[in-house]
Amino acid sequence: MIVRRGGEADMAALAGLRDIGEGGLAAFAGWVAAHAETHLPFVAEVDGQVIGAAWLLVAERVPGGAATSRWYGDIQSVMVREGHRNRGVGAALMAAILDEARARGLEHVTVHSGRRAVDFYLRNGFGQHRQMLIWEPGE
Template sequence: MIVRMAGMADVAALAELRDVAPGDLAAFAGWLAAHAQTHLPFVAEIDGHVVGAAWLHVAQRVPGNGSLDRWYGDVQSVMVREECRNRGVGAALMAAILAEARVRDLLHVTVHSGRRAVDFYLRNGFSHHRQILLWEPAAP
C-alpha cells in the first residue's frame, strides 16, 4: 500500500469516493484547485488503484497567546472502499495526515466523527475533549 498526498491527477478517484456525480467532475476539480492550500487530500493506493482517501483541512486561528502564527487542522471525509476496510488503509491515511500535521506544527487536529468511527479515531491517537462544543441551527 502507498499513501501519498493527492493531486489533480486523482480528481476522478477523489470525486468517486465522495459520491460526486460525473457531470460535476469539472466543478469538483475547480473546487480542489481553488482549495489546494487549505484542503489537503491524501490517497491510499493498492496495486495502483486508489482505495481510500482522507482530507486535512488546515486553517489559521486568530493571533494571540504570544503567537501570530496559530494553525490547526481538521480531518474530513475519510473514506475507504468497502472491500478494503479492516486492512489498515484508514490507519495508514491517519498516519499520513498526522505526520503532515507535525510537519506543519499544527496546534491540534480535530475530527467530527460519525458514531461508527469513534473507536477508529480513538485507536489512532484522538481523544475526547471537554472543551469542544458544537452549535447547530434549529430545524426550519
C-alpha cells in the same frame, strides 16, 4: 499499499469516493484547485488504484498573546472502499495526515466523527476533549 498526497491525476477517484458523478467532476476539480492551500487530500492506493482517501483542512486561528501564528487541522471525508476496509487503510491515511500536521507545526487536529467511527479515531490517537463544543442551527 502506498499513501501519498493526492493530486490532479486523482480527481476522478477522489470525486468517486465522495459520490460525485462524471457530471460533477469539473466542478469538484475546480473546488479542489480553489482550496488547494487549505484542503489537502491524501490517497491510499494499491496496484495504482485509489482505494481510500482522507482530507486535512489546515486553517489559521486568530493571533493571541505572543502567538502570531496559530494553525490547526481538521480531518474531513475519510473514505475507504468497502472491499478494503478493516485492513489498516484508514490507519495508514491517519498516520500520513498526522505526520503532515506535525511537519506543519499544527497546534491540534480535530475530527467530527460519525458514531460508528469514534473507536477508529480513539485507536488512532484522538481523544475526547471536554472543551470542544459544537453549535448546530435549529430547524
